[in-house]
Amino acid sequence: MRDRLLALFHRFLDDTRGSVSVEFVIMMPLLFWAFMATYVYFDGYRQSAQNLKATYAIGDMISRETEAINDTYIDSMRNVLALMTSSDETIKLRVTVVRWDQSENRYYVVWSESRGYSAPRTNADMTDIAARLPVMPDNERVIVIETQSVYQPSFDIGMGDQTLENFIFTRPRFVNQVKWSSV
Numbered sequence: 001m002r003d004r005l006l007a008l009f010h011r012f013l014d015d016t017r018g019s020v021s022v023e024f025v026i027m028m029p030l031l032f033w034a035f036m037a038t039y040v041y042f043d044g045y046r047q048s049a050q051n052l053k054a055t056y057a058i059g060d061m062i063s064r065e066t067e068a069i070n071d072t073y074i075d076s077m078r079n080v081l082a083l084m085t086s087s088d089e090t091i092k093l094r095v096t097v098v099r100w101d102q103s104e105n106r107y108y109v110v111w112s113e114s115r116g117y118s119a120p121r122t123n124a125d126m127t128d129i130a131a132r133l134p135v136m137p138d139n140e141r142v143i144v145i146e147t148q149s150v151y152q153p154s155f156d157i158g159m160g161d162q163t164l165e166n167f168i169f170t171r172p173r174f175v176n177q178v179k180w181s182s183v
Helices: 002-014 020-063 071-085 123-132
Strands: 092-101 106-115 141-151 162-170
Touching: 020 071, 020 141, 020 162, 071 092, 071 106, 106 123
Parallel strands: none
Antiparallel strands: 092 106, 092 141, 141 162
């Protein structure tokens, strides 16, 4: 019995007859899905890299400011972010200036503004992000830029919408702190 099954199996493996059209019908959906999946994954990584570069560009622009920043400036930064990422309604931006206090061994929010997020950062939020912030000397300030957008795949390959989040920090370049002006 065993020899007979092995003979049938070997005969099946050695058989080269077949129909190209049947094989094409079987394999084409798989090849088409693989092509679309490759396109969607590449596009998702491209969008993620584009979001990160835009976040760094905004951080760099804010770090070079010598004048006080206001609501109009933050609105403009959100518009720049939307233009650089080719995204519009799904983009979120939060800018926070954080100060390190060596004597109390903790970070403090100097000021924070957000567009799209539910609220600006507060001192209570600092414990959540303290591990992500750099080691700093006493009274040093950094600008924290947080962005978030939603990537919507072009094709349905079984991957839903993906939230792309970026968190970067940079030091002020020409002044010791970036100031906020509510006027």
